[in-house]
Amino acid sequence: MRQYIIRRLLQGAVLLFVLSVTVFLLLRIAPGADPARIKCGLDCTEEKYQSIREDLGLNDPYFPISFTSSPPWIEFNSDNQYWNWIQELFSGSLGTDWNGEPVATELQNRLPATVELLVITIMVTVLLGIPFGIISAVYRNSPSDYGVRLGAILGLAIPNFWLATLVILIPISLWDYAPPLTETVSFFDSPWDNLRQFVPPAFVLGAVSAAGVMRLTRSSMLEVMRQDYIRTARSKGLAETTVIGAHALKNSVIPVVTVIGLQIAGLLGGAVIVEQVFNIQGVGFYFLGALVRKDYQVVQTLTVYIGAVVIILNLAVDVLYAWLDPRIRYS
């Protein structure tokens, strides 16, 4: 297992390197003006534009090595954009954003909000997805099953930005109620307001992932319920709740755990939109703003950062999978 984890971590490092180069290049070759042009504003002059490019380091070569049209064909660049960025990435400061703020400081300030949102979302996902998946499987082809499956299809089909808007509009229209929208409330400052602020967006994000979990739980449960050992358990006269809870659920939940782990990456993407709608100053909010103004430093850093989270989560899920199912052996 240790060897497996080390190998996966090494693969992850290679993957992150490829990701870093890809996002670095994509940002620069994508059509559209560069961030210096945006920062230069409406009263932009060529002089001012060049000065901003210099400040942002955009006049440096992209990579440590570049090709030339004459011998020796290759040029080594000690000062280059990619290496400067990587150095900042490893130095812990993560560089500065478009507004001159250290990216690390911004992340430090914003990460708690996003982590809290994701934790509540996972709770919503599990609390909705697994119980309803079990109900749907146990009462297969009953009105409850149809109802749950319809709900799951709606959950998968409804875009989260639209659902998020509804979650704000309906309470304000019916009861003049809105969650706190003007600031991000810390749990330690005001637990009640914090939950009022975070539970609705977590519900929005969780509705989509719970739908997937519910469908997977259902199919997995149906598969397990057809197994001989379930029939044996029933023939022993065990209560149905024991059969389902102690025997069927434990085995059917293994693939579900994998899926929940993988969904966290998707949830990070969803958080970009939901944080915007609910005005939560989290990492997603920051990421979206950086994308709009083409803030290379932030977009690059956050992409690699999210990539690292996904790689680590995948590894954690695989390890957890082996722990949950002793038959699985990694070599």
Place this chain on the structure above:
Amino acid sequence: MPTTSYWDKIRRQRVTRRKMLAVTGASAAGLAIAAACGGDDDDGGNGEASPTPGNVASGTPVVGGKYVYAITGDWGTIDPVTSVAFAPGIFPRIYNALLDRSRISPDFTYFDLAETVEQPDETTYIFALRSGVTIAPNDLGIEERDLDSSDVMAWMDQIQANESAVLRAFTNLWLDSYEAPDAVTFQMKTTEPYAYTLFRIGAPLGGCIPPKEMFEEGRDITNTGVGAGPWGTIQTGSYSNTGGIVVQRNPNYYGVDESGTQWPYMDEIEAVRISDRQPRRAAFIDTQIHTYTAEDREEADGLITEIADLAVVEDPANTFIAFTMNPTRAPWDDERIRRAALHALDRQQYVDLIVGEGGGRPNGLVHWPLGDFALTPEELEELQPYDPAMSRSLIQEATGSDSIDINVIYPVSDIEFHDKHLPIFLQQMADAGFNITEDAQDFTTWLANYTAVEYDASLSLNQVYETPEVPLDFHAAQGPQGDGNFAIGIGSLYPEVEEAIQATKAATSVEEQIEAVHNAQRVIYENAPAFLPIMSWTGFTLYHPFVKNVQEGLGATGLYLTRETWLEQA
């Protein structure tokens, strides 16, 4: 069409304001605003008067409370010398200007740091500075002292030194010299008579004066600050360049009302960032924010029905979307093709389909929210009639065919109204014989091309101008910045156009200036304009009934007067 002019209404409104002054004992009060680049939900007050039940000056001012409004995007920076977009909405609350002449109500001038201004000749301005304009308490270590002419000099030096300074467009083109003969006098000379000097020198956009220590001691003015304005203290830790800010009452503020109560009445102002409209609207209904700009009349009406005693301020927005042609490129170098475009646009249809009846009006070359500077609807009917048959006939005359292929760039944007303009534009142009090849560009690319005039034609979004100077300057030889950027260049092709535009800047009275602006438009029409503002709409800014003494009619100048607004439930 309305028979009374905008200025008639303003004059009537001014009577109302004077009545109110009798109550407050001060210059006009209010939360009248139009943040220079739009987007604040704190941006009423740049135009026609309308009944504002629940928010007029009544009763005894209540001291205290926090006023909360929403901004919709990043601050970027809070450097008063360089910042654009949302920050100019907060600067007049923190800092002082010399004075600010209302751009939409030009016979109103707010005197702040300058107590008087004298003009011994047409190019010399002598500002006598007020004493007792004292810097607010702060944790930056800046002494709580009175501002004097050395602060104004340091500010002006900074404008000269910083090529990003907003007022550089003014100082580069028009400023000849400036000096401080003594501590209470600041004097400047313009190179030539310039009618817009007092409109520009103290505008919230670039005209706010921080203490000289901010420059001389190399303070980080992009993220911190302190002023001698009514809310001169920025609450420690409250500012985030992507979020909000809290500014706090300046106990040293010089202004007092008739009863001797010190302004400002409200303890704090908080600007919060809420980008999306629906949460902003929800936050308003839930009183988390105290003002909200409705999308259109229908939404405003809905909210008025829903919330009792809500106050609504109806203001023409100084904003429009324009069709811009490049007359140095074919086919737009042919006057007949430009005229064909002039007649292709049914501006009333944009009003009807986008904002509905009473929600806006068609524009001429100077947009109608600028009142008497704009030509009358009757004259515009003659100068730019919608006539697609005439368009086709002009195209036929120029090309031998009744249709023509053209390229049009436009930005892909989520800015309200832009998306609604596009399909109408495409249909109307097609009806008039223009076969358009669309070139949708991301905003930054479009902006770069638009700035450098690298296009054949453009549907250009969100032009926000508080004076007629800029829309006319698009036609001038060197453009609105005087450096060739944005310069469509009709002025360099037709000397009479250039002459007429320059004449608008040299006018010495408002009446003369109005006449000169009218004349310049007529001359441009004679030479087939290349910059066609389509229509401007009315903004509906709503205030909760507990926000008192809100007034409209001064444009962004009203931002300086928030000091006289109070919260009844403070």
